[in-house]
């Protein structure tokens with residue numbers, strides 16, 4: 001039976017006991033409304049560690065849009081059941097005040113001086129369109145790592161830039177090991193997301209155009225196209241044809257994020273898209289120079 005703890009302090013004690021008993025800890029941070037993508041991360045954590053735990057916390061620090069925060073699905077009971085069925089050992093949640101006791105300001109938020117610098121990977125793309133987002137991510141992930149002190153932490157490649165930010169953070173802290181898991185997709189190719197629940201059936205169909213466009217870029221890459229500008233043009237054209245409102249559709253060299261938007265011929269590339277469908281913000285990406293993620 002899974003242990004459910006509604007207080008990070010209690011979760012910290014549980015983790016400390018497990019570590020003291022010499023057991024390795026795998027950790028999956030989430031915002032809940034768990035879907036098969038999250039559960040695949042948990043399965044990986046269970047497979048590689050003696051104990052696996054997850055957090056479910058809709059972190060207000062990483063939302064730049066109050067309406068997005070308000071609409072975000074919250075299903076802690078169902079999430080706990082799903083984690084229990086998989087064989088996870090502990091799940092915890094908490095309030096912002098419980099995560100940062102005595103540190104919130106009069107408005108009930110964490111003052112800017114208390115937040116963690118997300119580092120250079122936060123520059124561009126999500127960093128431009130969601131100001132403060134990665135600072136909020138780095139702040140809560142840093143705090144969650146302090147609570148759990150895991151051996152390994154699991155993140156999804158769907159949030160590509162977030163993986164880079166978290167990898168940097170873990171490097172600066174001296175751990176944990178960051179394990180990046182493939183993007184889980186619906187049969188249409190649409191990347192699984194808690195936000196997909198907010199899409200009407202026809203919007204969901206339209207949203208599958210994001211994957212189709214990314215796949216198109218990958219096929220072009222495989223056919224030998226390496227020019228950044230042409231790959232990007234094709235990606236945008238496919239998204240436009242699918243009637244998708246694009247926030248960004250760009251290429252990056254995943255090993256040279258600092259270069260920003262690359263020009264000329266590429267050796268490696270990831271294509272990244274953020275789009276709105278029916279008012280719902282969706283992101284996805286595809287590493288063009290690697291084999292496709294296996295279907296899930």
Ligand code: AMP
Nearest residue numbers: 030031032037155156158159183184192
């Ligand atoms: P979230 O609850 O959206 O914050 O996501 C929690 C973790 O699950 C993050 O590491 C996400 O990257 C990961 N995740 C979300 N959706 C997917 C997906 N479709 N495939 C793989 N991982 C995912």
